[in-house]
Amino acid sequence: xxxxxxxxxxxxxxxxxxxxxxxxxxxxxxxxxxxxxxxxxxxxxxxxxxxxxxxxxxxxxxxxxxxxxxxxxxxxxxxxxxxxxxxxxxxxxxxxxxxxxxxxxxxxxxxxxxx
Amino acid sequence: xxxxxxxxxxxxxxxxxxxxxxxxxxxxxxxxxxxxxxxxxxxxxxxxxxxxxxxxxxxxxxxxxxxxxxxxxxxxxxxxxxxxxxxxxxxxxxxxxxxxxxxxxxxxxxxx
Numbered sequence: 001x002x003x004x005x006x007x008x009x010x011x012x013x014x015x016x017x018x019x020x021x022x023x024x025x026x027x028x029x030x031x032x033x034x035x036x037x038x039x040x041x042x043x044x045x046x047x048x049x050x051x052x053x054x055x056x057x058x059x060x061x062x063x064x065x066x067x068x069x070x071x072x073x074x075x076x077x078x079x080x081x082x083x084x085x086x087x088x089x090x091x092x093x094x095x096x097x098x099x100x101x102x103x104x105x106x107x108x109x110x111x112x113x114x115x
Numbered sequence: 116x117x118x119x120x121x122x123x124x125x126x127x128x129x130x131x132x133x134x135x136x137x138x139x140x141x142x143x144x145x146x147x148x149x150x151x152x153x154x155x156x157x158x159x160x161x162x163x164x165x166x167x168x169x170x171x172x173x174x175x176x177x178x179x180x181x182x183x184x185x186x187x188x189x190x191x192x193x194x195x196x197x198x199x200x201x202x203x204x205x206x207x208x209x210x211x212x213x214x215x216x217x218x219x220x221x222x223x224x225x226x227x
Contacts, residue, residue, distance in 0.1 A: 006158070043123075046217075097213055103161060106158040111156065
């Protein structure tokens with residue numbers, strides 16, 4: 001149980017376009033989801049906390065107008081990278097914490113390449 | 116975002132030996148800690164966790180030790196196998212929130 005599905009697994013887009021990444025909790029409801037970014041040979045950096053039915057909470061230094069987060073239902077959070085640039089190329093990973101459990105479940109990640 | 120350091124040290128061990136991976140965490144108020152394994156191009160995979168009211172927890176072939184006095188966490192892998200080769204991250208949950216903050220990671224290489 002407690003599976004998180006992330007889609008797409010990889011995407012290539014042109015500079016200046018927008019890309020949407022989906023994160024779904026398949027067998028549990030997630031009022032809170034988390035979005036991370038990981039550059040090569042580095043750790044996971046928390047970008048924002050996605051809250052169902054309310055605005056996301058962004059970490060310091062993360063542009064909320066560039067990384068749009070929508071958490072419209074208890075099973076789906078989306079991250080939209082707007083006006084993508086090559087420096088946005090990275091591995092994006094979502095995570096959810098099932099209610100009543102201590103642990104966190106991670107998606108399989110999305111490799112974004114902006115050309 | 117937050118992260119503890121940007122370095123990725125490497126630990127090389129012989130197949131069959133025991134591995135010890137260390138992590139220094141940042142916040143004395145953290146109440147929950149998790150070790151994750153990450154293979155190339157994949158998301159983190161849960162290995163073992165420990166709450167702050169414990170100092171040791173054992174799983175299958177893995178043991179986590181927590182030393183709150185010096186804010187140190189370690190992961191011990193017994194009889195390391197080639198399939199254990201990956202990057203290992205510790206993560207801490209701060210007492211006042213559900214945010215999970217990752218450490219810098221250690222690459223484990225298992226020599227045949």
